Every structure is written in C-alpha cells, then in structure tokens.
Amino acid sequence: MQVPLYQAKAEFFRMLGHPVRIRVLELLQNGPVPVRELLNEIEIEPSNLSQQLAVLRRSGIVVSIRDGSTVSYALAGGDVAELLRAARRILTELLVGQSELLAELRHADTSVHTGPPPL
DSSP, rough: OOHHHHHHHHHHHHHHHHHHHHHHHHHHHGSOHHHHHHHHHHHOOHHHHHHHHHHHHHSEEEEEETTEEHHHHHHHHSSHHHHHHHHHHHHHHHHHHHHHHHHHHHHHHHHHTTTSSOO
C-alpha cells in the first residue's frame, strides 16, 4: 500500500524537525564541509552529530564524501537549500507581521493612557 503524499510530506518535515539537522543543512548550503568543521560550528558531542548526520544521510538529503581520512558531507541536491531559503522568507514575513502587531498593541496601550483624564 502506497503512503499518501501528505503523510510522506509530514515524515519529511518531521525528519527536518531537529535544530542540529537544520544547522547542518545551513552549513552545507555552500558546498561540502568536513565533519571536524561541522563540530566546530555546531559545538555538540561528536556522537550526537554523527547520529544527526546518519538521519540526514538515510533520508537521502545529504551524502558523505571520503577523502583519505577526512569525511565531509554535502547536500544531495539544491532543492534543500531552496527549501531553507523559503523557510527564511516565511519566518521573516511572520516576524514582520508580529512586529507590526506588537507596534499596534503598544500604540493602542499608549492611546488608552493618554486619553482624556478621568472625571
């Protein structure tokens, strides 16, 4: 039995739903990065990074590249980088909207306090 598309999408987003995985993907947007550099940038235990890289590798989003004793990771395709850029645009729009709402609330709060004096 085939998995419905909406369920496959939910699984995909669940797989992305870890801060370390998102950070790894962000770091890989400009090309392959050795594991030691990922460790320096993310500052987590090597075993934790290894576990998160394994999830990304099993999903097919990243690939590992071995050059002698150095292991690097790279995005398997450019669509993931585009997804991250889209997420950034969406978050920016949401935050701008929240900022505007906050400004309106603050303005409404000041107008209530600066209205006519009570009788």
